[in-house]
Amino acid sequence: MNCNTTEKNLIFFLENKLDPTVSGQLSDHLKECAHCSKQYDRLQQVMLQIPEMKQSNPNHFLFTRIEQKISANAQEQQQPIPVFARIFNPLIVSVLMIATAFVGLYLFTQTPATGNAESGDQVAVIAGQYEMNTSDQDIMETYYLTEE
Numbered sequence: 001m002n003c004n005t006t007e008k009n010l011i012f013f014l015e016n017k018l019d020p021t022v023s024g025q026l027s028d029h030l031k032e033c034a035h036c037s038k039q040y041d042r043l044q045q046v047m048l049q050i051p052e053m054k055q056s057n058p059n060h061f062l063f064t065r066i067e068q069k070i071s072a073n074a075q076e077q078q079q080p081i082p083v084f085a086r087i088f089n090p091l092i093v094s095v096l097m098i099a100t101a102f103v104g105l106y107l108f109t110q111t112p113a114t115g116n117a118e119s120g121d122q123v124a125v126i127a128g129q130y131e132m133n134t135s136d137q138d139i140m141e142t143y144y145l146t147e148e
C-alpha cells in the first residue's frame with residue numbers, strides 16, 4: 001500500500017471500518033512509513049478530542065435541537081403520502097364532475113311538462129325550503145351526488 005491510499009483510509013482504519021485485508025495492509029504500511037505513522041498519530045489525537053469537544057460545547061442544547069430537527073425531517077420524508085390522496089383524490093374529483101353533468105342532464109330531462117322552468121332545479125327548491133345559504137346548498141348538492 002502506498003502513502004496516498006494509506007492517508008485516504010486512515011480515518012476508516014481508526015473507526016475499524018476497513019475490510020480486514022485492507023486494514024492489515026494499512027497496518028503494515030504504518031510500521032514501515034514514518035510519514036504515515038505520524039499522520040496516524042495526529043488523526044488519532046484529533047479523534048480522541050471529538051467526544052470531549054461535544055461534551056464541553058456551550059451550545060450543547062443547540063446541537064441537540066439541530067440533531068432533533070434533522071431526525072424529525074428524516075422521519076417526515078420517510079412518511080409515505082397517503083395512497084388515498086395520491087391516487088383516489090383526482091379520481092373522485094373527475095367522477096364528481098361527470099356525476100354533476102349526468103345529474104344535471106337527468107334533472108333537466110325529468111322536468112315535468114306541466115311544471116314551470118324553475119322546478120328543474122330541484123336541489124335549489126329544496127334548499128330554498130330550508131332557507132339554506134349557498135355553501136349549505138353546495139354541501140347538499142355534494143350529498144345528493146354522493147348518494148347517486
Ligand SMILES: [Zn+2]
Pocket residue numbers: 002003004006029033034035036037
Ligand atoms: Zn506512507
